Amino acid sequence: MSQLSVSDISKSFGALKVIDKFDLDLAVGERHAVIGPNGAGKTTLFNMISGWIPPDTGRIEVEGLDITGRSPQAVTQAGLARSFQKNTLFDGLTVAESLRLAVQAHSPVRFNFLQPARKFGGLQQRAHEIARQMELETVFDRDVNTLSYGQKRQLEVGIALACSPKILLLDEPAAGTSPAERATLVRLLTTLPDDVTLLLVEHDMDVVFGVCERITVLNYGRVVASGTPDEIRRDPEVRAAYLGESAGHAGEAGKA
Amino acid sequence: MENTDDDSWHPLVEGDESRHDPMDRAAARDQRRFLTIALIGLAVLIALPFVVGDYYVSLFSEILIFGILVSGVNLLLGYTGLVSLGHASFMGLGAYVTAIAASLLGYPVWLSMLASILISLLIAYGVGLLSVRTKGVQFLLITLAFGQMFHAIAEKTRFTGGDDGMTNIPRIDLGFIGLDADQDRVFYFFVLVCFVVAMLILRRVVESPFGRVLVGIRENEKRMLAMGYTTFPYKALAFGISGMLAGLAGSLWVQHGFFVNPHIMTWELSGEALLMVIIGGSQSFFGPVLGAAFYVLAKDLLSEITEAYLMFFGLIFVLVVAFFQGGLAGFASRFAERFLNRKSDGGEDKP
Ligand SMILES: Nc1ncnc2c1ncn2[C@@H]1O[C@H](COP(=O)(O)OP(=O)(O)O)[C@@H](O)[C@H]1O
Ligand SMILES: [Mg+2]
Numbered sequence: 001m002s003q004l005s006v007s008d009i010s011k012s013f014g015a016l017k018v019i020d021k022f023d024l025d026l027a028v029g030e031r032h033a034v035i036g037p038n039g040a041g042k043t044t045l046f047n048m049i050s051g052w053i054p055p056d057t058g059r060i061e062v063e064g065l066d067i068t069g070r071s072p073q074a075v076t077q078a079g080l081a082r083s084f085q086k087n088t089l090f091d092g093l094t095v096a097e098s099l100r101l102a103v104q105a106h107s108p109v110r111f112n113f114l115q116p117a118r119k120f121g122g123l124q125q126r127a128h129e130i131a132r133q134m135e136l137e138t139v140f141d142r143d144v145n146t147l148s149y150g151q152k153r154q155l156e157v158g159i160a161l162a163c164s165p166k167i168l169l170l171d172e173p174a175a176g177t178s179p180a181e182r183a184t185l186v187r188l189l190t191t192l193p194d195d196v197t198l199l200l201v202e203h204d205m206d207v208v209f210g211v212c213e214r215i216t217v218l219n220y221g222r223v224v225a226s227g228t229p230d231e232i233r234r235d236p237e238v239r240a241a242y243l244g245e246s247a248g249h250a251g252e253a254g255k256a
Numbered sequence: 257m258e259n260t261d262d263d264s265w266h267p268l269v270e271g272d273e274s275r276h277d278p279m280d281r282a283a284a285r286d287q288r289r290f291l292t293i294a295l296i297g298l299a300v301l302i303a304l305p306f307v308v309g310d311y312y313v314s315l316f317s318e319i320l321i322f323g324i325l326v327s328g329v330n331l332l333l334g335y336t337g338l339v340s341l342g343h344a345s346f347m348g349l350g351a352y353v354t355a356i357a358a359s360l361l362g363y364p365v366w367l368s369m370l371a372s373i374l375i376s377l378l379i380a381y382g383v384g385l386l387s388v389r390t391k392g393v394q395f396l397l398i399t400l401a402f403g404q405m406f407h408a409i410a411e412k413t414r415f416t417g418g419d420d421g422m423t424n425i426p427r428i429d430l431g432f433i434g435l436d437a438d439q440d441r442v443f444y445f446f447v448l449v450c451f452v453v454a455m456l457i458l459r460r461v462v463e464s465p466f467g468r469v470l471v472g473i474r475e476n477e478k479r480m481l482a483m484g485y486t487t488f489p490y491k492a493l494a495f496g497i498s499g500m501l502a503g504l505a506g507s508l509w510v511q512h513g514f515f516v517n518p519h520i521m522t523w524e525l526s527g528e529a530l531l532m533v534i535i536g537g538s539q540s541f542f543g544p545v546l547g548a549a550f551y552v553l554a555k556d557l558l559s560e561i562t563e564a565y566l567m568f569f570g571l572i573f574v575l576v577v578a579f580f581q582g583g584l585a586g587f588a589s590r591f592a593e594r595f596l597n598r599k600s601d602g603g604e605d606k607p
Contacts, residue, residue, distance in 0.1 A: 071486075072481045072482055073481045073482075073483075073484050073485055073486045073487075074486075076481075076483060076484035077484045081482070081483070081484075082482060084482070088476060088478055088479045088482065089476065089479065090472060090475035090476050090479065091476075092474075092475050093471065093475055096282070097468070097471075101469070101472045101480070101483060102483050104465050104468065104469075105480075105484040105485050107465075109465045110465050110466075110469060110485070111465075111466065112464055112465045112466060113460075113461055113465070113466030113467070113493070114460050114464055115460070115464055115465075116463040116464060117283075117463060117464055117465045117467070117468050118283040118287075118463070120465065141281060141282055159483065163483055163484060
């Protein structure tokens with residue numbers, strides 16, 4: 001059974017068809033990238049899969065469970081967590097508090113309203129572990145609004161990761177990060193547990209090629225090509241539509 | 257309700273106090289600070305009736321009663337980020353329940369108080385369920401509408417004296433420990449006990465995992481949803497708890513003055529409660545109590561000088577918002593920090 005199955009979903013905003021009959025099947029542990037120029041519909045696709053926008057047609061399943069039209073919180077509780085292209089963080093909280101909240105969301109203690117949260121050391125420990133993985137250990141007790149942009153991007157991913165998802169959706173996690181931070185990200189994503197399925201939207205081709213074994217190319221809401229990184233690199237239609245003249249080394253392609 | 261049946265899919269993190277590996281330093285510091293302020297404050301409040309006159313003892317009972325109310329309001333305003341204009345009606349509800357049960361139905365006052373607390377919790381939770389799905393101005397208007405409705409009911413109800421309200425409401429019977437609560441000093445200590453219990457419960461709530469969720473909702477509800485929290489039951493329960501505290505305050509209020517009328521339910525009082533919270537400091541646990549003290553004392557002082565005390569209040573409010581970030585509590589804590597830092601001369605390790 002596939003871990004995530006998206007069949008025939010479409011979405012229009014008014015007259016604009018943003019996603020047109022999109023299909024995707026991810027096996028357990030698959031690392032899959034969705035690439036395509038700005039406005040291709042990648043974020044809209046993520047919004048539909050993660051419950052923020054209901055698709056006009058089609059069906060989305062997590063491990064065979066139909067989640068089409070379910071709320072974002074229900075989708076996340078079903079095991080699918082996402083990060084956002086635009087930072088969606090807790091500016092007034094610390095890194096530790098942010099990560100703890102994410103860990104706690106998937107623990108029965110989240111309903112406890114009469115015992116001090118600090119008694120649940122496991123929450124803190126897991127949060128710290130995530131911070132270490134994301135190389136946010138040194139800023140663990142700092143307020144989020146004091147972090148650098150790159151660190152905020154790391155936290156954006158860390159929060160999704162702290163939900164211990166079976167399926168992880170990352171929307172341009174490397175956008176605006178330094179080469180060192182990108183290397184950390186690649187290392188992290190390549191060392192994810194084998195049973196975590198990854199769906200990645202990313203413009204940085206080093207990250208995409210370094211992490212993913214399959215790639216789907218989206219343009220104007222339609223799948224232009226799908227295959228292994230090598231196949232994608234060689235696909236003439238992809239070169240024309242997306243990778244442009246610098247095919248093969250298209251790190252900057254599609255950046256606004 | 258939240259979809260809990262899928263909880264099994266990850267190994268979970270239960271209470272394991274022994275393995276505090278990466279220590280939660282912020283929480284430890286916060287706890288130390290809380291205990292320090294609480295103990296000093298308590299000592300002052302216990303000593304007070306022995307050094308000030310009758311009039312001020314009564315005024316301080318009032319402060320503690322408002323302190324309970326505004327601490328509850330702050331659970332919504334400061335912790336959850338929700339602005340309610342309906343809290344006076346829960347205070348009024350608590351007041352009327354005690355008045356009706358103790359005065360009309362002849363139940364003992366302690367039982368009437370419990371009834372006030374329970375009924376205001378339940379009704380506030382219900383109102384919360386209906387209103388917390390909205391946000392911002394809409395939420396404010398819904399809570400205002402509920403408040404006005406309760407106010408109208410109180411005005412129109414014959415058996416509680418309509419607009420005139422009810423008088424001769426008894427205070428708690430402390431005869432079993434040989435005390436007479438009709439004496440203002442005794443009643444003050446009774447209010448103080450209620451205040452301490454209320455603050456301890458509230459402290460537990462804000463420190464709990466539930467309390468952390470409220471703060472998360474304040475900071476970014478969208479991300480909370482994305483993390484998998486169904487936020488509205490949390491907000492509804494916060495509303496219920498804050499209504500419960502308002503109800504307790506109301507129950508004490510009617511005993512304090514021996515009477516109640518619908519005026520206690522007007523939205524003006526809800527607004528004043530918000531002012532107290534903001535003047536005192538919504539980002540601090542005890543800030544709202546400071547705000548209540550400031551409000552009651554300044555009102556007392558100003559109203560002796562002028563009828564237009566609200567005008568001065570407006571001015572003070574604007575000054576506090578403009579210049580005192582974090583209200584009186586924020587000011588006090590910055591002051592204390594500077595003072596302590598100078599004294600200890602870097603002895604304390606600052607993270
Ligand atoms: N809520 C919306 N309402 C109307 N148009 C939208 C909305 N969200 C996205 N779009 C449009 O859909 C298209 C795809 O956007 P998006 O999914 O963000 O693309 P990508 O993430 O691939 O850059 C764009 O033309 C965008 O303007
Ligand atoms: Mg996008």
